Amino acid sequence: MVIFLAKRAAYMVLTMIAVSILLILLLEVNVGTLPTRVLGPYITQEQAAHWLEAEGYNRPIYVRYFEWIGDMLSGDFGESTRFREPVSDILWDRLGNTGILAFFVFAIMVPLSLGLGILSGMKEGSRMDRSISFLSVVTTSVPEFASAVLLSTIFVFALGWLEGTVGSGSAFNWTQMILPVSVLVLYGFGYIARMMRASMAEVMQSPYIRTAVLKGLPYRRVILRHALRNALIAPFTVIILQINWLLSGVIVVEFFFSYDGFGALLLEAAQNTDIDLIQACAMVAVVVAVGTQTIADIGYTYLNPRIRFT
Amino acid sequence: MDTKELERIHVGIPKMCKDLAAGKVSRREFLRTTTLLGLSAPVAYALVGEITGEEMIPQARAQEDPQRGGTLRISMPVMEITDPSTVDWSQKGNLLRMVIEPLVQLGADNIARPWLAESWEASDDLTQWTFRLRQNATWNNGDAFTADDVVATFTRWLDPATGSSNFGRFNALQNDAGDGIREDGVVKVDDHTVQFNLRTADLGLPELMTDYPALITHRDFAGDFPAAPIGTGPFVMTDYAVGQRASFARRPEGEYWNDGFWVDGVEVIDHGDDTNATLSALRSGQVDLIYEMQIGQVPAVQEVEELVLYETITAQTGVARMHVTEPPFDNLLVRQAIQACIDHDLLLELAYEGLGVPGEDHHVAPVHPEYAEIPRLAQDYDRARALLAEAGYPDGLDITIDCVAAPTWEPNTCQVIAQMVRPAGINLTVNIMPGGTYWDRWTVAPFGFTSWTHRPLGVTVLNLAYRSGVPWNETGYANPEFDMLLDQANGTYDVDERRQLMDQLETMLRDDAIIVQPYWRAIHTASRNNLRGFELQPAREFHLQNVWLAEA
Numbered sequence: 001m002v003i004f005l006a007k008r009a010a011y012m013v014l015t016m017i018a019v020s021i022l023l024i025l026l027l028e029v030n031v032g033t034l035p036t037r038v039l040g041p042y043i044t045q046e047q048a049a050h051w052l053e054a055e056g057y058n059r060p061i062y063v064r065y066f067e068w069i070g071d072m073l074s075g076d077f078g079e080s081t082r083f084r085e086p087v088s089d090i091l092w093d094r095l096g097n098t099g100i101l102a103f104f105v106f107a108i109m110v111p112l113s114l115g116l117g118i119l120s121g122m123k124e125g126s127r128m129d130r131s132i133s134f135l136s137v138v139t140t141s142v143p144e145f146a147s148a149v150l151l152s153t154i155f156v157f158a159l160g161w162l163e164g165t166v167g168s169g170s171a172f173n174w175t176q177m178i179l180p181v182s183v184l185v186l187y188g189f190g191y192i193a194r195m196m197r198a199s200m201a202e203v204m205q206s207p208y209i210r211t212a213v214l215k216g217l218p219y220r221r222v223i224l225r226h227a228l229r230n231a232l233i234a235p236f237t238v239i240i241l242q243i244n245w246l247l248s249g250v251i252v253v254e255f256f257f258s259y260d261g262f263g264a265l266l267l268e269a270a271q272n273t274d275i276d277l278i279q280a281c282a283m284v285a286v287v288v289a290v291g292t293q294t295i296a297d298i299g300y301t302y303l304n305p306r307i308r309f310t
Numbered sequence: 311m312d313t314k315e316l317e318r319i320h321v322g323i324p325k326m327c328k329d330l331a332a333g334k335v336s337r338r339e340f341l342r343t344t345t346l347l348g349l350s351a352p353v354a355y356a357l358v359g360e361i362t363g364e365e366m367i368p369q370a371r372a373q374e375d376p377q378r379g380g381t382l383r384i385s386m387p388v389m390e391i392t393d394p395s396t397v398d399w400s401q402k403g404n405l406l407r408m409v410i411e412p413l414v415q416l417g418a419d420n421i422a423r424p425w426l427a428e429s430w431e432a433s434d435d436l437t438q439w440t441f442r443l444r445q446n447a448t449w450n451n452g453d454a455f456t457a458d459d460v461v462a463t464f465t466r467w468l469d470p471a472t473g474s475s476n477f478g479r480f481n482a483l484q485n486d487a488g489d490g491i492r493e494d495g496v497v498k499v500d501d502h503t504v505q506f507n508l509r510t511a512d513l514g515l516p517e518l519m520t521d522y523p524a525l526i527t528h529r530d531f532a533g534d535f536p537a538a539p540i541g542t543g544p545f546v547m548t549d550y551a552v553g554q555r556a557s558f559a560r561r562p563e564g565e566y567w568n569d570g571f572w573v574d575g576v577e578v579i580d581h582g583d584d585t586n587a588t589l590s591a592l593r594s595g596q597v598d599l600i601y602e603m604q605i606g607q608v609p610a611v612q613e614v615e616e617l618v619l620y621e622t623i624t625a626q627t628g629v630a631r632m633h634v635t636e637p638p639f640d641n642l643l644v645r646q647a648i649q650a651c652i653d654h655d656l657l658l659e660l661a662y663e664g665l666g667v668p669g670e671d672h673h674v675a676p677v678h679p680e681y682a683e684i685p686r687l688a689q690d691y692d693r694a695r696a697l698l699a700e701a702g703y704p705d706g707l708d709i710t711i712d713c714v715a716a717p718t719w720e721p722n723t724c725q726v727i728a729q730m731v732r733p734a735g736i737n738l739t740v741n742i743m744p745g746g747t748y749w750d751r752w753t754v755a756p757f758g759f760t761s762w763t764h765r766p767l768g769v770t771v772l773n774l775a776y777r778s779g780v781p782w783n784e785t786g787y788a789n790p791e792f793d794m795l796l797d798q799a800n801g802t803y804d805v806d807e808r809r810q811l812m813d814q815l816e817t818m819l820r821d822d823a824i825i826v827q828p829y830w831r832a833i834h835t836a837s838r839n840n841l842r843g844f845e846l847q848p849a850r851e852f853h854l855q856n857v858w859l860a861e862a
Binding site: 273 | 390551552553554581582583584586587588589590591592593594595596610613614616744745746747750
């Protein structure tokens, strides 16, 4: 187990190093436009050259790379040219906001999709199964931008029941969260529900469940004690991977509802060629992606004895 | 007011009155020109009524009594600002105008009115202008507003190192070497009187002072406004976070010179680039007013009872401009071939739902007082193909136009242009990019689509964008003859004479084919129905002196 964990950790570090190298190489292309971004569009070539020299951009790329990695490890993410603030001041704030959004989505989506998946998979082919399957396929097929437009047309414009953006003005109001959370739950729950259903249906057909039923155990006990424990293994990975999606993949929803989250920050950083911010955001996204992947792997191994002991 | 009194304000005004009576100039031209010459707007409106026998109502005023109080919430991008004289977006001007002010304000009726200046008069030949400043204006740090502030501000603007577009805007105040302000360009006569001595005559001087980079800063201003937001304006800045929000609180009672400004504070919220979010925020009452909306959103606003739609025809436009030093656009024939493919009426219809006026590729709008009507070019593919062949491209041409992604009317217009040039064998790719990327390179891109805001006079834009070597000259156009004619037009107040000069300038610009100017667009915005006293100013300037919030 220790060797396994060490291996996973080593893979994680290797992936992050690879991505960080790729990142600095990609952004190197844009270094020439930095002076205009910081000093304004009317600067002379001499001013631009002077700025690049003063900021150390004329040094070899590997020197800057190690400096950047060192700074990041010590918590210094640089300065945002768009917001004129240290990147770390903005980053954690925005990540926190996205965390709040992800928390609400998770709290609703996970029980909902597991419940529906179990109901659906218990009796494959039943009317209940077909209805739930239909619903989850339809909602998962509608992209977030489409359901966002649809829901706000109905609830903001036509009915005037809900607020159209989050965080306008200083007072936070939980009703503002209803629309973005609904859009994300609608989009995300179908996938987990389908996974849960498939896993449940598979378990329900296995010999030991048949044995348990034939033995005369109460159906409720068969489901809760025997079927569910095994059926949850596959959806577990999917659920953990949703964290990655919710933290860095909800750009459209954050943009649409003007939510000051991490996804919107990533977009703004890219649109404004804010190099330090792009680098920091990308690295955070990578850490989240690799981290959740590792947790999913470890969790899966722990839950599934067939993998653990081979 | 008798002729003598009018003559005392400016010798040109009595002739203008005669021309108005004889029908040689329109009422609008009369109002625009006489107010520039120093006649106050109410007197000018009254004269029109007296001479023509028809009342001309100035700006509509709210019928109810305004109520004091409340915080006005506006959805508008909160952009980065350092030096107010180098700002390049109306949105930045709107933020700044809460705290610092211009000498002259351009009303929603396109008429210039004194603001920090109380009045002005011009010499007969329009080279010497005397501005009297408001005596009761004070800075929010306690200092009195004086002529020293004005002289210091203009001196900064006219220093090329500042990098302000005012350097080109007030080029009549440059010294002959073009590296600073004229020695006697801006002179303090006494604490509240400033004299401007121009190198060349310029009727438009007061209107130039209305533009958003021309806000007066404190005499000790060091270049970073958010670090020391000292202003004479109605509000003080209490919070400023780029990309998020800016807050302003009204100055204490009796400290500010203007009796208006009914709201206690203003909160500006940035909803990002998505105009859906902006409109959603307005619909759900999270804001009271939005900065702008897309043309496609007009029907949605009309449907909702709680919202009010504002529309105005403007000199706002966009230009598909070609850089004359970049191949293949360094070839006049190529530029003319592109121009010959355009059907401006159809372009307006397809790209902007017909809500505006077709353009004529010379950047002077029919709403400008000095606009001269010149024969319009018709779409002519045979001519376009012949021009291309002569230019050395008999088999057609592959080119790319850079364009911002939002607002959508800009890429839409580029797409229509791309379709229109195709039959002539020109394969135009529209390279859509984020605003930030485009504005990094807008003056150097070989072919790009640039939006231009409303400016009250046609010559103002020509001075800003097409005069040789000025900072905002995005086409690299340099034509001494054009510059000379422009100098003459700047200094001519006789409407008829000026129109003849404009005829030549417009023709020259169009025939040199440096821009395809699709249309002049009507602009829209919307508010909640409890907002009172708001008027949509053609340059999207927010003037809040009459704005107040009624009970919702």
